[in-house]
Amino acid sequence: MIVLPCPWCGPRNVTEFHSLGEVVDRPDPRTATRSEWRTYLYLRNNPAGRVHERWFHRAGCRRFFDAERDTRDNTVFSTWRLGREETGTGVEA
Amino acid sequence: MTRRQARPGPTRADKPRTRVSGYSAAALVRQGLRSTPGWERAWGSHDLRDRYEVVIIGGGLHGLATAYYLASRHGITDVAVLDKGYLGGGGSGRNTAIARSNYLTPEGVAFYDRSLNLYENLAAELNFNIMFSQRGHLTLAHSDASLRTMRWRAEVNKVQGVDSEVIDPDDIKNLAPALDVSDEPRYPVLGALYHPPGGIIRHDAVVWGYARASDLYGVHLHQGTEVVGIDTGHGKVTGVQTSRGRISTGTVVNCTAGWSTLINDMVGVRTPIVTAPLQAAVTEPVKPFLDPVVVSGTLHVYVSQTARGELVFGASVDPFAQYSMRGSLDFIEGLAGHVLELMPGLSKMRVLRQWAGLCDMTPDYSPIMGPTGVEGFHVDIGWGTYGFKAGPVAGEQMALLIADGKPPALIEPFGLDRFLSGELVGEKGAASVGH
Missing domain, CATH: 3.30.9.10 (D-Amino Acid Oxidase, subunit A, domain 2)
Incomplete structure (x- = not known):
């Protein structure tokens, strides 16, 4: 079982979470061309290795956070709250 | 209660031009009577040549089927199939061996039904029992x-x-x-x-049947040969770097599953996989x-x-x-x-x-087949959870693409450019967990 540390709730089973996949830069929808927008929607790097991705604690605090994980062996390097630069496993409230 | 409808018989195009021989009831009796059966190896091993007309990356069902149809239907036999492991060790040997064609979109139905048709005649064509049991x-x-x-x-x-x-x-x-x-x-x-x-098929037998038949046509099957790089020049493929040396070629087909992104990265092709x-x-x-x-x-x-x-x-x-x-x-x-x-x-x-x-999952649960932005680099990827049932038709159509130089009508809807044009082929309703 893979354990993912939620920055608010601490380490929990991965079955509590919903993965939103790797984080991609979102173009400004007012100025983006169709092809830029579809590139954002669909194209992915899908790396075999470290990936920066977004998760949702569906069966927990129901908050979003970011994580850095290795897709080859599911090592979680760090998780952090959105909009914050700080990284860490953040078990404090 | 439904009745089993008569399916159309094999058409002229389904019939192979030459029969793959060597296995027969007489051979079985002959070998069975010997104290030590003397079956020949089903396919040979070769030295890696420094030049092939076509290099197929991935020695699974899709790669081998592509090689077989290139050789048998189009007479292109200067083909190498490379696999970093052994033949059929990836998705071809791990799927749950189900074949069916009851898809949701007209494109999907036409495509998978062609595959089922090919599967129905495959044992006779390859002279190899693939144990297709059409049990519903x-x-x-x-x-x-x-x-x-x-x-x-x-x-x-x-x-x-x-x-x-x-x-x-x-x-x-x-x-x-x-x-x-x-x-x-x-x-x-x-x-x-x-x-x-619909029904189940012995998936290993399909791999072995295609491998043996391709080998008889002169295709080189290279196991334990990992692709480490693809050379390009002026937007065209010029060669493949492998763990056993370099091959010059103008045509490369990515028939891998699971690792398709890593192969695409070698030529800078980005996909939604x-x-x-x-x-x-x-x-x-x-x-x-x-x-x-x-x-x-x-x-x-x-x-x-x-x-x-x-x-x-x-x-x-x-x-x-x-x-x-x-x-x-x-x-x-x-x-x-x-x-x-x-x-x-x-x-x-x-x-x-x-x-x-x-x-390799795609956003619309349909595969990605056809040419890419790099000339001579074709893909047959994104097969998600439906690659086994489509093996024969994917091989047949990829071979046609390579021989003709343009995507045949059956796979045109599955091109990589559909994601940027927005013309997705939504098969989620029929493909997810629908094996």
């Missing part, structure tokens, strides 16, 4: 919404001449008495989409009791009984991107619970083993 395929509906999708699929299928019909719980009970169709379970069975031509494992399991063998293949999208499970008597279970893909093929306990627990909900009588059966295979 049931997709269960546990809600009004899924019953509506089944009805939709049945009508799309019928218009295109595919035998497919919605049946009620009594008919389901007749086809598969072990299923609990009462209103007792949490998700009672309300009906099913019944697809008589996300890789995730799909887990499956097999039980101890028991007497035959389950005739059709049974699929439940709501319960995320599909079940079939092999010729040996084992039950093969599969699930949906794991819910996040991974290149890891480790099985998990929560998967097998969930799977067992769902299977028991369908067939409570199996509670004493033991699971022998579980495994996982990598699936």
Whole structure:
């Protein structure tokens, strides 16, 4: 079982979470061309290795956070709250 | 109750130009009478040449089928198939061996039905018993919404001449008495989409049959040969770097699954693929009791009984991107619970083993086939959870693409450019857990 540390709730089973996949830069929808927008929607790097991705604690605090994980062996390097630069496993409230 | 409709017989194009010989009843008797049977190796090994007309990356079902149809239909035999492991060791040997063509979109139905047609004649064409058992395929509906999708699929299928019909719980009970169709379970069975031509095939035999036939045509099969780079110049493919040396070539086909992104990265082609494992399991063998293949999208499970008597279970893909093929306990627990909900009588059966295979998922649950932005670099990827059933047609169409230089009509809708033009081929309703 893979354990993912939620920055608010601490380490929990991965079955509590919903993965939103790797984080991609979102173009400004007012100025983006169709092809830029579809590139954002669909194209992915899908790396075999470290990936920066977004998760949702569906069966927990129901908050979003970011994580850095290795897709080859599911090592979680760090998780952090959105909009914050700080990284860490953040078990404090 | 539905009746099995007569399927159209093989057309002229289905007939191979030459027969693959060597295996026959007479040969079996001859070898059986010898104290040590003297069967020749089914395919040979060769030195790596420094030049091939076509290099196919990935020695699984899709790569070997492409090589076979290139050689047998188009006379292109200067072909190398490279695999970093052994033939059929990836998705081709890990899938749950189900074939069917009851898809949702007209593009999907036409494509998979062609594949089923090829499978029906494949054992004769390859002179290799692929053990295709057309035992029928049931997709269960546990809600009004899924019953509506089944009805939709049945009508799309019928218009295109595919035998497919919605049946009620009594008919389901007749086809598969072990299923609990009462209103007792949490998700009672309300009906099913019944697809008589669907069934199961021995997946290893398909790989071996194609490998042996390609070898007889002069294709070089290189196992244990990893591709480490692809050379390009002026937007064109010029060669392939492998762990055994460099090959110059003008045509490269990416027929890998699981690792397709890593191969695409070598030439800078970006795709929407996300890789995730799909887990499956097999039980101890028991007497035959389950005739059709049974699929439940709501319960995320599909079940079939092999010729040996084992039950093969599969699930949906794991819910996040991974290149890891480790099985998990929560998967097998969930799977067992769902299977028991369908067939409570199996509670004493033991699971022998579980495994996982990598699936390259696309946003619309359809594959990506055809040319890319790099001249001479073709892809046959993104096969998600439906690559096995499409193997023959994918090989046939990729071979046609290479021989003609332009995508044939059957695979035109599956081009990589559809994601930027927005013309997706949405097959989620028929492909996810619909094996």
